[in-house]
Amino acid sequence: MCGIIGCNGVSAAVPVLTLGLERMEYRGYDSSGIAVIADGKTEITKKKGRVSELINALRFKPQATAAIGIGHTRWATHGEPSDENAHPHQSGKFTLVHNGIIENHTELKEQYLKLTKMKSDTDTEVAVHLLNRFYSDGCLKALAHTARLLEGSFALAVICEEEPEKLFCVRQSSPLVVGLGEGTYAASDTAAISEKIHTLYRMDDGEIAVLEKDKIEFYDFELNKIRKAPEKFEKSSYASDKGNFEHFMLKEIYEQPEAIRRTVDAYLNENGFNLGLKPQKPERIFIVACGSAYHAGLVGRRIFESLAKIPVSVETASEFRYSEPLVSEKTPVIIISQSGETADSLAALREAKKRGAKTLSIINVKESTIATESDFVLLTRAGPEIAVATTKAYGAQLSALYLLGIYFAESFGTADKKELEKMKKALTDLHKSVSAALNCEEQIKEIAHRLRHIDRAYFIGRGAGFAAASEGSLKLKEISYIHCEAYAAGEMKHGTISLIEKDTTVIAMNTQTALAHKLQSNIDEVRSRGARVIAVTSADSKISADETITVPEVHPLFAVSTQIVPVQLLSYHIARLRGCDIDKPRNLAKSVTVE
Ligand code: M6R
Numbered sequence: 162m163c164g165i166i167g168c169n170g171v172s173a174a175v176p177v178l179t180l181g182l183e184r185m186e187y188r189g190y191d192s193s194g195i196a197v198i199a200d201g202k203t204e205i206t207k208k209k210g211r212v213s214e215l216i217n218a219l220r221f222k223p224q225a226t227a228a229i230g231i232g233h234t235r236w237a238t239h240g241e242p243s244d245e246n247a248h249p250h251q252s253g254k255f256t257l258v259h260n261g262i263i264e265n266h267t268e269l270k271e272q273y274l275k276l277t278k279m280k281s282d283t284d285t286e287v288a289v290h291l292l293n294r295f296y297s298d299g300c301l302k303a304l305a306h307t308a309r310l311l312e313g314s315f316a317l318a319v320i321c322e323e324e325p326e327k328l329f330c331v332r333q334s335s336p337l338v339v340g341l342g343e344g345t346y347a348a349s350d351t352a353a354i355s356e357k358i359h360t361l362y363r364m365d366d367g368e369i370a371v372l373e374k375d376k377i378e379f380y381d382f383e384l385n386k387i388r389k390a391p392e393k394f395e396k397s398s399y400a401s402d403k404g405n406f407e408h409f410m411l412k413e414i415y416e417q418p419e420a421i422r423r424t425v426d427a428y429l430n431e432n433g434f435n436l437g438l439k440p441q442k443p444e445r446i447f448i449v450a451c452g453s454a455y456h457a458g459l460v461g462r463r464i465f466e467s468l469a470k471i472p473v474s475v476e477t478a479s480e481f482r483y484s485e486p487l488v489s490e491k492t493p494v495i496i497i498s499q500s501g502e503t504a505d506s507l508a509a510l511r512e513a514k515k516r517g518a519k520t521l522s523i524i525n526v527k528e529s530t531i532a533t534e535s536d537f538v539l540l541t542r543a544g545p546e547i548a549v550a551t552t553k554a555y556g557a558q559l560s561a562l563y564l565l566g567i568y569f570a571e572s573f574g575t576a577d578k579k580e581l582e583k584m585k586k587a588l589t590d591l592h593k594s595v596s597a598a599l600n601c602e603e604q605i606k607e608i609a610h611r612l613r614h615i616d617r618a619y620f621i622g623r624g625a626g627f628a629a630a631s632e633g634s635l636k637l638k639e640i641s642y643i644h645c646e647a648y649a650a651g652e653m654k655h656g657t658i659s660l661i662e663k664d665t666t667v668i669a670m671n672t673q674t675a676l677a678h679k680l681q682s683n684i685d686e687v688r689s690r691g692a693r694v695i696a697v698t699s700a701d702s703k704i705s706a707d708e709t710i711t712v713p714e715v716h717p718l719f720a721v722s723t724q725i726v727p728v729q730l731l732s733y734h735i736a737r738l739r740g741c742d743i744d745k746p747r748n749l750a751k752s753v754t755v756e
Contacts, residue, residue, distance in 0.1 A: 162236035162750045163248075163260035164188035165337070166353050167318035169328040170344035170374025174230035175219060177346075181353035182212045182234045187547055187751035188260075188349060189236025192247035195219075196256040197227035198325045203256050207233075207247035211745075228344075228374070229328055231318040233258035236750040239266075240282030250286045252277075253293035254322035255300075259285040260349055261314030261335035262755050269310060288317065300324050301384065304331060304369060308382045314504065314755065318347055328372040332364040335754055336502045336530055339364060340394060345372035350502075350752075351394070351528050352545060361394040363533060408743045410548035410640070414729050415599060420553040421722065422592035423542035424560045429585060434568050438521075438537055442573045443493050447486065447518070448475045449509045450497035451753065453551045453635060457523075457558035458497055459628035460721050464566035467718070468584075470575040478505035479756070482512050490517040495565075498522065499546060499554040500752040501529020508756075510534060523561045525554045539565070548744045549751045550640050552729045555632065556595065559722050563588050566718075587716035594719075598712040598726040605727055608695060608708065609734030615666050618643060619657070619692075620728075621650040622670035623680050629670040629697075629721045633728035640746050641736040650683035663691035668728065669706060671698040672720035681705065697724045 164185030168177045178195045186193075193215045194207025206222060208215045212234060233248035239262070240246035248258040263269075266284035269291065270277070277290050288307060295303040300321045308315075314334035321329075330337060330347045339347045340358030347370065348354045351361065362377060364370060368387060369380045379387040406412035428436050446465060448458035455477050462473040476484070478496075482505060488494055494513035498506045501524040510531055513520050522535035525543050532538045541557035567584050570576040612618075618637060620630035627649045634647035648657055650669065661667070667687050671680050677698075684694050684706055696706035701714040712723040736743050 162189050162238070162752065162754045164234045164349045164353065165231070165258045165260050165316055165318050165347070166349070167231040167328045167330060167347040167372070168344055169229045169372050171228055174227040177357070178230050178232035179212065179216050179219065181348055182215070182232050184353045185348070185350055186212050186234050186745070187549060188754070189234050189750045190745050191235055191237050191242030192244070193232070193234040194247045194249055195230055195232040196249040196251070196320060197230035198320055198322060199227040201322060201325060203251065203320065203322055205249055205251060205256065207244060207249065209242050209244050209247060229320060229325065231256065231258045231320055231328070238262055238755055239284040246281045246283050248285060250281060250283065250289045252289040253296070255289050255292040255296070255319060256321070257285070257289045257292070257317055257319040259288060260316045260754060261333070263288060263311050263315060264313035265311070288315070292319065296323070300327065300329060301369070301371060301380070304329050305380065305382050305384050308333065308369065316349060326373060330364070330370040330372065332368050333366050337364045338362065338528065339370045339372060339377055341375070341377060344374055345377055347372060358394050361392045361528070362389050363392070363528070407737075408548065408733070410550055410552060410733055410743050413546055413548055413553045414726070414733065416544065417553040417556040417726065418592040418596035420541070420543035420557040421560045421595055424557045425564065425588055425591065427542055428539070428564050429589065434564070434571070436539065436564070436568055440569055440572050443471060444491045445472045445474060447481070447488055447492055447494045447513070448473060448497065449478050449481045449494060449506065449513070451478050451503050451505055453555045453632055454497040454499060454506070454558060456628055456632040456635065457555055457562060458495075459631065460559055460625050461495070461562035461566070463625045463628070464562055464718060465569060468566045468576050469569035469573055471569065478503065478509040482508045486512065486516070488513050488516045488518040490519070493519045493521060496520060496522040496531055496535065497558055498531050499525045499543070499551055499558070501526045501531040502752050502754050504754050504756050507531050507534070523558055525557065549746055549749050550636055550732070556722060556725070560588070560591065563719060584716055584718065587719065591715060591719050591722055594713040594715045594723050595726060598723040601710055601712065601727045602730055604710060605730040606734050609731055609738055612666060613735055613738040615643060618645045618666040618668060620645060620647040620668045620670065621653060621683060622672060623650050623676045624673040625721050626650070626670040626672040626680065629672055629724055629728070630668070632725060633668060633670065633732070636729055636732040637735065639749060640732055640743050641739055641741055642747070643735070650680050653683060654686060658687065658690065661687050661690045661692045665692045667692045667694045669694055669696045669704070670724055670728070671696055671702055671704050672724055674699065674702045674717050677702045677704060697727050699723065
């Protein structure tokens with residue numbers, strides 16, 4: 162959450178910073194700001210609201226021909242979204258931007274800044290006053306002193322009028338990369354600076370970088386010099402346009418078949434798997450993730466248990482990290498994350514490693530911290546995902562889990578070989594069925610029109626259908642703000658069915674052909690109490706409901722991949738009819754880098 166950017170030695174810093182902020186707006190979008198040093202003076206512009214409002218505000222200022230600057234897009238943690246709380250923050254000659262949370266800001270204020278009048282309600286402001294207070298013998302010393310005192314997570318970019326030719330960066334538990342090109346750059350995400358750099362340095366926790374116009378030096382917090390290996394950075398074309406689509410989310414739903422095809426093709430071809438992994442049958446596997454990635458993990462459990470006969474525990478990362486998990490070298494841990502930067506998932510990874518577990522991560526962003534720190538990485542090939550609500554990355558995560566499940570079963574000899582061959586073929590063709598599932602969009606638009614005013618909905622399913630229901634429920638609630646609940650269909654009658662009344666919307670996910678008759682009973686139970694049920698089902702499975710959305714038949718293990726498509730589309734169209742900000746829903750950010 163929050164995105165920071167910095168540049169030095171460029172011909173015009175303002176457009177570099179604003180373009181970078183636009184690209185990182187998915188990280189937070191309640192306010193944004195930049196600071197540049199021009200003619201020895203710092204100029205700050207910051208605004209509540211979207212980056213577009215910052216850009217508007219900059220129009221009314223003379224465009225600084227500054228070569229150095231920093232920028233920030235915010236997801237508020239301390240202090241409401243406002244111009245005052247927006248970054249950068251300034252004290253004396255220092256100006257900084259921050260991503261993370263300074264957990265001991267109250268204590269630091271009490272100890273060092275009793276007489277300082279704060280201009281904002283942020284935790285961040287303390288850091289900039291400390292820099293000013295400790296400045297006596299150069300910025301670097303003041304920065305190291307401050308960094309040693311801060312607790313929590315912080316990626317900082319700092320400029321100072323005393324040394325206007327240097328950009329200072331610090332990383333502790335919040336992502337930050339720096340790079341060289343025509344000038345030097347720093348950003349929370351390489352996407353912000355992707356076409357500017359040819360050389361990348363990944364900063365590690367506890368490091369400071371000093372960026373001059375054509376070189377970068379690294380130090381630890383004791384100011385010992387660090388030598389870091391440069392990496393050649395492959396320029397990527399940044400998928401920043403929506404093409405003919407009204408929103409990124411819809412575009413990304415339509416990119417889902419391709420995301421699945423590319424992920425499967427990367428690791429499975431006519432000669433078999435090329436995962437580069439030699440698994441030994443473990444006692445248990447832990448799958449740990451957040452949000453939709455956790456829901457993908459719930460599907461993964463079904464696959465691993467039924468094919469590879471390995472018991473699996475699936476946990477949300479925020480619970481796992483503090484649960485004293487019973488993991489060891491005998492229990493590998495799989496972390497699933499689109500961004501690879503989710504704070505809880507990263508902490509879970511570190512906890513698992515500390516306890517001796519081998520870690521495997523399923524990640525969409527190659528340069529991310531989780532990918533870098535995992536023992537083994539299975540990269541999903543969804544490409545950049547911009548909409549906050551994940552769709553194609555979730556689809557790619559499911560495919561990665563299918564790949565692993567079949568591969569484990571093959572390696573451990575736990576499933577019939579012929580059946581596994583059939584599954585491999587079915588997996589290779591899965592993208593075609595997912596593509597055909599998109600044909601339901603016209604039907605979905607009509608349903609969305611009818612449902613646009615509902616104030617609640619229930620999603621039910623059995624087995625993997627419950628995992629799909631959980632994802633469907635999250636999708637609808639996060640972008641349309643309709644209260645939704647997902648329930649294991651058989652559990653409804655243990656309490657929640659009391660909420661069903663005339664015209665309550667229930668969406669039933671029928672992914673388990675073998676359990677269709679059981680789900681049918683649950684559908685009948687809620688219908689007889691007045692619910693209007695929309696069933697999502699595969700062509701081979703008969704279900705009777707008020708309305709049925711039928712998607713192509715696939716191997717039963719992969720049914721979530723096709724059945725999630727109508728639910729993603731339904732969420733999208735309902736949110737659109739309600740006039741919601743689909744790509745940037747309120748209160749959310751794409752990459753949750755705080756606890
Ligand atoms: O980047 P990650 O996959 O680790 O993100 C995890 C969740 O924050 C994410 O899936 C979130 O739930 C999405 N907004 C759901 O659409």
